[in-house]
Amino acid sequence: xxxxxxxxxxxxxxxxxxxxxxxxxxxxxxxxxxxxxxxxxxxxxxxxxxxxxxxxxxxxxxxxxxxxxxxxxxxxxxxxxxxxxxxxxxxxxxxxxxxxxxxxxxxxxxxxxxxxxxxxxxxxxxxxxxxxxxxxxxxxxxxxxxxxxxxxxxxxxxxxxxxxxxxxxxxxxxxxxxxxxxxxxxxxxxxxxxxxxxxxxxxxxxxxxxxxxxxxxxxxxxxxxxxxxxxxxxxxxxxxxxxxxxxxxxxxxxxxxxxxxxxxxxxxxxxxxxxxxxxxxxxxxxxxxxxxxxxxxxxxxxxxxxxxxxxxxxxxxxxxxxxxxxxxxxxxxxxxxxxxxxxxxxxxxxxxxxxxxxxxxxxxxxxxxxxxxxxxxxxxxxxxxxxxxxxxxxxxxxxxxxxxxxxxxxxxxxxxxxxxxxxxxxxxxxxxxxxxxxxxxxxxxxxxxxxxxxxxxxxxxxx
Amino acid sequence: xxxxxxxxxxxxxxxxxxxxxxxxxxxxxxxxxxxxxxxxxxxxxxxxxxxxxxxxxxxxxxxxxxxxxxxxxxxxxxxxxxxxxxxxxxxxxxxxxxxxxxxxxxxxxxxxxxxxxxxxxxxxxxxxxxxxxxxxxxxxxxxxxxxxxxxxxxxxxxxxxxxxxxxxxxxxxxxxxxxxxxxxxxxxxxxxxxxxxxxxxxxxxxxxxxxxxxxxxxxxxxxxxxxxxxxxxxxxxxxxxxxxxxxxxxxxxxxxxxxxxxxxxxxxxxxxxxxxxxxxxxxxxxxxxxxxxxxxxxxxxxxxxxxxxxxxxxxxxxxxxxxxxxxxxxxxxxxxxxxxxxxxxxxxxxxxxxxxxxxxxxxxxxxxxxxxxxxxxxxxxxxxxxxxxxxxxxxxxxxxxxxxxxxxxxxxxxxxxxxxxxxxxxxxxxxxxxxxxxxxxxxxxxxxxxxxxxxxxxxxxxx
Numbered sequence: 001x002x003x004x005x006x007x008x009x010x011x012x013x014x015x016x017x018x019x020x021x022x023x024x025x026x027x028x029x030x031x032x033x034x035x036x037x038x039x040x041x042x043x044x045x046x047x048x049x050x051x052x053x054x055x056x057x058x059x060x061x062x063x064x065x066x067x068x069x070x071x072x073x074x075x076x077x078x079x080x081x082x083x084x085x086x087x088x089x090x091x092x093x094x095x096x097x098x099x100x101x102x103x104x105x106x107x108x109x110x111x112x113x114x115x116x117x118x119x120x121x122x123x124x125x126x127x128x129x130x131x132x133x134x135x136x137x138x139x140x141x142x143x144x145x146x147x148x149x150x151x152x153x154x155x156x157x158x159x160x161x162x163x164x165x166x167x168x169x170x171x172x173x174x175x176x177x178x179x180x181x182x183x184x185x186x187x188x189x190x191x192x193x194x195x196x197x198x199x200x201x202x203x204x205x206x207x208x209x210x211x212x213x214x215x216x217x218x219x220x221x222x223x224x225x226x227x228x229x230x231x232x233x234x235x236x237x238x239x240x241x242x243x244x245x246x247x248x249x250x251x252x253x254x255x256x257x258x259x260x261x262x263x264x265x266x267x268x269x270x271x272x273x274x275x276x277x278x279x280x281x282x283x284x285x286x287x288x289x290x291x292x293x294x295x296x297x298x299x300x301x302x303x304x305x306x307x308x309x310x311x312x313x314x315x316x317x318x319x320x321x322x323x324x325x326x327x328x329x330x331x332x333x334x335x336x337x338x339x340x341x342x343x344x345x346x347x348x349x350x351x352x353x354x355x356x357x358x359x360x361x362x363x364x365x366x367x368x369x370x371x372x373x374x375x376x377x378x379x380x381x382x383x384x385x386x387x388x389x390x391x392x393x394x395x396x397x398x399x400x401x402x403x404x405x406x407x408x409x410x411x412x413x414x415x416x417x418x419x420x421x422x423x424x425x426x427x428x429x430x431x432x433x434x435x436x437x438x439x440x441x442x443x444x445x446x447x448x449x450x451x452x453x454x455x456x457x458x459x460x461x462x463x
Numbered sequence: 464x465x466x467x468x469x470x471x472x473x474x475x476x477x478x479x480x481x482x483x484x485x486x487x488x489x490x491x492x493x494x495x496x497x498x499x500x501x502x503x504x505x506x507x508x509x510x511x512x513x514x515x516x517x518x519x520x521x522x523x524x525x526x527x528x529x530x531x532x533x534x535x536x537x538x539x540x541x542x543x544x545x546x547x548x549x550x551x552x553x554x555x556x557x558x559x560x561x562x563x564x565x566x567x568x569x570x571x572x573x574x575x576x577x578x579x580x581x582x583x584x585x586x587x588x589x590x591x592x593x594x595x596x597x598x599x600x601x602x603x604x605x606x607x608x609x610x611x612x613x614x615x616x617x618x619x620x621x622x623x624x625x626x627x628x629x630x631x632x633x634x635x636x637x638x639x640x641x642x643x644x645x646x647x648x649x650x651x652x653x654x655x656x657x658x659x660x661x662x663x664x665x666x667x668x669x670x671x672x673x674x675x676x677x678x679x680x681x682x683x684x685x686x687x688x689x690x691x692x693x694x695x696x697x698x699x700x701x702x703x704x705x706x707x708x709x710x711x712x713x714x715x716x717x718x719x720x721x722x723x724x725x726x727x728x729x730x731x732x733x734x735x736x737x738x739x740x741x742x743x744x745x746x747x748x749x750x751x752x753x754x755x756x757x758x759x760x761x762x763x764x765x766x767x768x769x770x771x772x773x774x775x776x777x778x779x780x781x782x783x784x785x786x787x788x789x790x791x792x793x794x795x796x797x798x799x800x801x802x803x804x805x806x807x808x809x810x811x812x813x814x815x816x817x818x819x820x821x822x823x824x825x826x827x828x829x830x831x832x833x834x835x836x837x838x839x840x841x842x843x844x845x846x847x848x849x850x851x852x853x854x855x856x857x858x859x860x861x862x863x864x865x866x867x868x869x870x871x872x873x874x875x876x877x878x879x880x881x882x883x884x885x886x887x888x889x890x891x892x893x894x895x896x897x898x899x900x901x902x903x904x905x906x907x908x909x910x911x912x913x914x915x916x917x918x919x920x921x922x923x924x925x926x
Contacts (some may be wrong), residue, residue, distance in 0.1 A: 040610060043916045059522035061914035068660040069915065078662045081616045098620045100613035105620065138918040149505060150563035153544045157561045157568065194784070197531040199541045406482040451524040452532065453506045 009034050010373050013094065013109040015084050015299065017044050020335030021115035023362030029074050031370060035231070036107060038080045038096055041282065042066055045138065046427055048355065048435075051178060053141040055185040056149065056452040060138050062436050063427070076184040080107075084299060087112070089307045089328050111330050111369045114299055114317075118336040118353065119313070121295035128249040132171075132288040135178060137222045144289060146454045148186070152194060155201050166284040168206040171254055173246055175212035176219070177390045180229060182289055183210040187237040192394075192447040209239045209283060211246060211256060213292070217397065218390055220352065225398040228411040232396035253284040267364045277443030278361045294353070307331065312339040321380035323365045329372065334361035342383055351383045360384060368440030391419045394444070472497050473836050477555065478547050478762065480507050480530045482818040483798030484557065486825030492537050499570060501559055502541045505529055508601065509890055511818065512899075514641060516604040518648040518917035519612065519915040521687040523601050525899050526890070543570075547762060550575070550790050574793050574832045576781075577762060578825065581799040581816065582672035582779070584758035588644060591712040595634075595751040598641060607752060609917045611649070614750045615657060618664050631669040634717055635822035636709055637755030639682070640853045643692060645752055646673040647856030651699040655857075655910040657746060672702045674709060674719060676755070681853055681861065683815065688861040691874040695859035709755075716747040718875045757816070759800045775802040784843035785830045788859035792835065805846055814846045823847060854882045857907070 010033045014021045017039040025037050029254045043064040052058040068079040082105065094110045109441035120134030133143050148170070155167035170190075172183040194203035210217070210233065216226040217233065217240065232242050241256065248255035256277045296315040304311050307328045310318040316339035319325060322341070323332045335358035341348045351357050361381060368378040387401035387408075397415035401408040410418075424437050439450055473496045477484045480502040489863030502908050506527040515521040531542040545568065556571045596606050597694045611633070618630035633653075635646040650671045657666035673696065674681070679689040680696065680703065697705055704719065706899035711718035721742045759778040767774050770791045773781040779802035782788060786795045786803070798821035814820050824844060831841040850864035850871075860878035864871040873881075887900055902913050 041917065042616065058920065059524040059914075061522040061916050064916045066660075066915040069911070072660045079660075080620065081613075082620075087790070098617060101620065103620070138916065142918055150544075153505065154561060154563045157543065157545075157564065157566070196531075197535045197542075223908045451522075452529040453524050453527045453601065454504065455523065455605055 009359060010110040010369075011036065011108065012111045012113065012182070012369060013038065013107060014113045014115060015094075016115040016117055016297075016335075018047070018115060018117045018335060018358060020117075020358035020365075023117065023359040024113050024334065024366045025071065025077055025362075027363050027366030028370075031076070033370075033373070035075060035077045036080055036109075037067065037071070037077055037083050038084060038107075039067055040083045040099065041137070042068075042079075042081055043138075044070060046143045047136075048423055049427075050135055050138075050141050051139065051181045051185065053451065054135055054144040054148075055182065055189060056145050056449045057185070058436065058439060060141070062439070065364065084116070087114075087299065087302050087306055087331075089303070089325075089331055092330060095257065109330075111372070112332070113362075113365050114303065114333045114337060115335045115358070116293045116297035116299045116337055118296050118314075120290055121293035122290070125249070128290070129250050131251055132173060132290040134253075134290040135182070142455075145451075147287050148189070149175060149452060149454055152198070152203060152206075154286070156198050157200075162284070164201065166253065167286045168201065169205075169253070169283065169285040169287070170206065170208045171283055171285045171288045172208070172210050173249075173254070173288065175214070175217035175240070175242075176291060179210060179212070179289075179291035180217055180233065180390060180392055182291060183208050183238045183240075184233060184236050184391070187233075188393050188447075189432070189449065191237055193449050196337070207239060208237065209241060209285075211241050211244045211254070211283075213243070213245045213259070215242055217242075221388060221390065221398060222399055222407075222409065225400055225409055225411060226286065227232040229390065229392055229396075229398050232392045232398075232411070236393045238397065239353050247280070249288060253282060253286075254288060255280065255282050289339055294336070300333075300337055303331070303333070310417070314339075320369050322378035323361055323381050324368070324378070329378075332337050332365040332368065334358060334365050340381065351381075354388075356386060357383055389415070389419050389422065391416060472572065473573040473832075474499065475574045475576065475832060476501065476570060477576045477578060478557075479578040479760075479798075481510070481578060481580045481798060481821060483580075483821035483825040483828075484576065485533070485719045486822040487576050487578065487797065487829045488534065488825075489537070489542055490826050490829035491539060491833075494539070496539060496833075496836070498540045499543055499572075500530065500534070500540055500568075501545050501547060502530055503544075503546045503562065504600070505531075506601075507533060507913050510599075511886055512890075513598055513601075513604050514644045514648065516601065516914065517598055517607040517611075518645065519608050519912045520648070520650060521899065521902060522914045523604070525902070527601065547579070550577075550762065550765050550769055550794075551666050552766070552788075552794055555793060570794075574835070575795070576825075576832070577766065577794065577796045577800060578798045578821070579759045579760035579762045579800055581759050581777075583753055583754070584756035586756055588712070591753070592744060594712045594714055594751040595636060595717075597753040598645070605918075608914075610750050611652070612917055615661070615664070615666060615669075617749075619661050620663075625646055625747070627664065627715065628745065631666075631750045632716075632746065632748040632750070633669065633671045634746055634748045634751045634769065635673050636751065636753050638673050638677070638680035638703070638705075638716070639754060642673060642675070642752075642754035643696065643853060643855055645754060646671055646701045646703075647696060647699050647859060649856070650696075651856050651910075654700055656912050670702060671700065672704060672748075674707045674717070674746075675702045676706070676708045676722075678705055680705075684851060684853065684861060685870075685872065688863055688872055688874060692853065692855055692859075695861075695874070699856045699859065710743070712751060714744060716749075717751060718745050719741065747882055757799070763796075763800055766794070766796070777802075785831050785841035786824055786844050787831070787841070787849055790847055792841075795828040795831065797821060797828050803844065805806070814844075817851075819849060820846055852878070852885065853883050854879060 013036045028035050046063040049063045071077040084096045087094045097104050122128045151167045155164050158164040170186050172179045190203050190206035218226050243259040245257045300315045300317045309325045317333040320337045325331045336353045340351045364381045389399040391397040395413040395416050397419040398411045399415040476499045491498050509526040512526045534540040538610050560567050567807045585591045599903045614630045618627050621627040633649050653666050653669035681689050701855045702753040706722040708720045763780045765777045772788045780796040781802045788794045799816045803814045827844045852862040854860040858876040859877050861874040862878040
């Protein structure tokens, strides 16, 4: 594609079509601007349900929609398939590569919204990725699905007891929302979906271990909901290890250091210091899923070196209250890539990396660009926090709603139904909502999972 | 897995869980036998709808079911994931490899049913496969889906006119049922699904070319239905080239020799011989789909060298009327791997490689094994031919039914509805039928396709 020739109509480029980029592009509907929306894939992904694809509950097309289809009737949006390689803030241009052809293209912009999201971070231990995949893309979900289903298949064929046990041990690292969902669903698959289908192993004997470095699960939730979630996990059969720090991951399993707990530390004053040193042990497992660390897209570093903007510890770009970069008003950063503090009851806390925040930022960044074009001053982003919810498994979820009358917290079956309908409501397009609901009603009644299909049985990671 | 210890209960091994293997295994339900069912994948595939997965109309899980789930309540069936490497007919044992572990296993059998199906054949031109993938497995369907969708994406980004034209030229080789379905659906995607979603190209200008070596499409059909199918293809916008032999396939496209037609040959007498020599020309295309040749599984050769049985031209095993191998009563071959002639109105014709034949053979082979176990003589296979049907696209199909009162032939919208309901009826499991029907009703009304998702945008084959 040639560089666009200069044009009177302002040209806005949006990088990434997650929740933030999608909302931003939609906000330009009917406005006198040209929008180019670049994404690495051909689809918008409803990430909150990605774990259902990874655990064979939903087919991939049910939670993804082709980007160009979403914008077919918004004439001022051009959809481009491409991976952005560099951003030249000074000259207002970027370079991207069309993945199916490998050909680089240059693109000039008047305004840029960077919404490239985040990917998993292994805290500097990049070698762990080969043994413990994370869950961000559809390809990740297919890889994890294959790993899980093939572990049961290999266990059925395995005679060595220790090997079989390692194949039937599933480790999830990190007890945030994704880790809790994955562990709960894995336990459900082992206890309810697969029993009766194998002749040599008992799938219900599989161990699901959730390893968390902190002192509780779902740390973004209030303490009482964390405790309720923990109880629901244990009830589903998940072995939860808190204060457990992963120090090594390889083809055999993981190495864990148990941190001293406050109780241990109290005991320390009464006994010798040695008793509270970290205990180290190994878990043999062939299926390890990484849900612990997230880092902003590497485009953050690009922006830092080209504009001098600052990054936080997770690689997120520190933005001004109007979401633009300091000294670079033509570039805004939103969603999981943006680092912004807000005031809650007098305390300064970060805007969380959740989809409602990304959507609100998308709308705010678009509105500020339109204000700039019209010579108006920009408005500061205000995060409307409607609360937080997390699912654990069948009939198990926790909900923390922010209502005008104060917080409303509930858990268990009612929370699970609330979670279910909220997610189906926010799914894009009627068909998907309808089919997902039909799928889940059937799965709920029969304990079955409808996407237990692996295209190629051979797992490249298998030993 | 260790070799099974000798056992009083007869052990039947079935290789392959397509239509033939599935029916054979089901036929042993409640019988005093042990059945081991080995397949290379974890799922049974409803192959008649695989082209819908390849053309982004259906999600893969809708047309596939986990094999162990299908047999969960048939206690005498053990499902094994594995690829059979060798069959030792003399010692009644085989070796298979568990794909996720790579470990070889030996398995002894008392009776063996070989139902390993067929894959595409390039008539000795194996180098063509890299440029013209065939459609047999889910992985094939994903690869073809990626190729089709990425061609439109690359065309949108391409400035060179010739390159863009090659990206917007889709060639299907072979006008059997699969080739006709693929070509018709591709035309529908280009004309009805994608228009309005691109800003630089017009998807409706894409060319879909169906290349057939023979003189008509759907050669298994009566002549009048072939002609009706051809008319419907042309109406959908497919450029059909009959009597066109492919002589070369590479990254640039295909080379075609046009054979002299009967009309040409008549003309020959009137003019000089040179005018009827084959004309050779090139079609530039980046997306070529192979639907021309099929060859039986390589296990046929295995059997030939180990039992001395004969193969036909397509590598199929010539079986006795009771489906067993000459001189090897313990081994039967069924479905697309079996070569068997039958008598039709005094003429000897082969039993066709279609799913009803495979299913009937599966039941017959199982019944004959049970008769052998009970010391009874075996029965000859009788093919009940209910007719033939093929779909071309929206509202377009041809049906040739064999009824007790004679042949019933029809085409067009009624045939398409008949095809639709017949296929949904035969889909395994209520959920799938229901969801497929819902998906198709929606697709029919809106011209949309619901699985336009490519997990990884990068196509390995792309230039």
